[in-house]
Amino acid sequence: NAGVTQTPKFRILKIGQSMTLQCAQDMNHNYMYWYRQDPGMGLKLIYYSVGAGITDKGEVPNGYNVSRSTTEDFPLRLELAAPSQTSVYFCASSPRDRATNYGYTFGSGTRLTVV
Amino acid sequence: GESVGLHLPTLSVQGGDNSIINCAYSNSASDYFIWYKQESGKGPQFIIDIRSNMDKRQGQRVTVLLNKTVKHLSLQIAATQPGDSAVYFCAEKVGGGGNKLTFGTGTQLKVEL
Numbered sequence: 079n080a081g082v083t084q085t086p087k088f089r090i091l092k093i094g095q096s097m098t099l100q101c102a103q104d105m106n107h108n109y110m111y112w113y114r115q116d117p118g119m120g121l122k123l124i125y126y127s128v129g130a131g132i133t134d135k136g137e138v139p140n141g142y143n144v145s146r147s148t149t150e151d152f153p154l155r156l157e158l159a160a161p162s163q164t165s166v167y168f169c170a171s172s173p174r175d176r177a178t179n180y181g182y183t184f185g186s187g188t189r190l191t192v193v
Numbered sequence: 194g195e196s197v198g199l200h201l202p203t204l205s206v207q208g209g210d211n212s213i214i215n216c217a218y219s220n221s222a223s224d225y226f227i228w229y230k231q232e233s234g235k236g237p238q239f240i241i242d243i244r245s246n247m248d249k250r251q252g253q254r255v256t257v258l259l260n261k262t263v264k265h266l267s268l269q270i271a272a273t274q275p276g277d278s279a280v281y282f283c284a285e286k287v288g289g290g291g292n293k294l295t296f297g298t299g300t301q302l303k304v305e306l
Contacts, residue, residue, distance in 0.1 A: 082236075109292050120282060120296035121237070128291050136293070168236050172292050181227055182294065184236030 080104050084169050084185035091159040091192045099154040099188050101169030108174040110152040111136075111182065112144065114165040121168060127152055128174070159192045166190070203301045212270040214300045216283035219264060225286035227294065228257060228268045232279045240268070240281075270302075278304045 085100045103110065108129050113121035113136075123136030127146040141163060143155040152171075156163060166189050170182035206212045218226070224245040229237035241252045243259050243266075250257050256269040266283055280301050284294040 111293075113296075118298070120298045123293060123295075126291050126293060134291065170236075174292070181239035181242055182237075184238070186236050187234075 082169055082171055082183050082185035084167075084188050086188060087186065088189045089191070091156075091190065093159060093161065093192060095159050096155070096157050097159070097190075099156070099167055099169075099190075101152045101154065101185060102150050103152075103169075103171040103183070104150065105171060105173075105183065106149060107171035107183070108149070109172045110146065111170045111172075112142070112152070112154045113168045113170065114138065114163075115168060115187075116165050124154065124167075156190075161192050164190060164192045202298070203303065205303045205305055206273050208273060208275060208304050208306050210273055212268075212273045212277070212302060214268045214270075214281050214283075214302065216266040216268075216297055217264060218266060218283075218285050220285065220287075221261075221264065222288070223285045226257070226259065226266050227284045227286075228255075229282045229284060229296075230277075230279045231282065231299070237282060273302075273304050275304050275306065278302055 082103045111126045112124040115121050122138045124142050125144040127133045133144050146152050166187045168187050169185040172182045227242040228240040230240050231237045241255050241257050243250045243257045254271045258267045280299040282296050282299045284296045287293045287295050
């Protein structure tokens with residue numbers, strides 16, 4: 079299994095540009111998440127989804143949008159990129175079943191620089 | 194507000210020694226905790242978890258201890274190896290559904306030969 083796949087791995091954006099960070103998982107996990115990680119910091123939750131068609135805001139949602147049309151895919155959209163959005167973005171998924179652990183499976187990250 | 198924090202930003206140990214990484218949490222209602230390992234340039238990787246009805250849980254070379262009285266969590270790594278060098282995060286499951294986790298800022302573990 080590939081697990082959680084994120085693309086692209088690196089991207090440089092100019093201020094005001096837009097882009098979509100792609101995330102796909104092949105584990106049939108119901109729950110998916112987007113986190114950002116600033117240098118020397120922990121991960122902050124941007125958005126999450128508990129299933130296709132259902133999304134909700136996390137701790138730092140401003141400047142971002144998400145959609146979840148399928149169980150597998152959870153893209154993150156940046157509109158009007160700002161330097162404050164320079165960060166490493168991680169997508170993750172987890173199973174819904176409480177009998178299993180809540181540990182996430184993370185993607186390898188997208189390093190985004192806004193100049 | 195609620196938070197998960199780590200005591201030490203950097204921990205240096207000699208190869209072969211045991212490592213202890215600490216974490217404090219403030220939400221007394223938290224019922225599930227996870228430790229993650231993040232190597233440079235990679236996503237966090239699950240190490241071990243523990244539920245609040247347990248005091249201790251052991252894995253392969255790792256042990257997590259939970260002290261609910263003082264709201265403290267620790268990760269012990271036995272016989273630390275160079276491959277253990279990484280940033281370690283504790284995470285706390287928060288309420289509201291969706292299995293959401295709140296992460297601490299991380300501890301950098303450096304293994305010296």
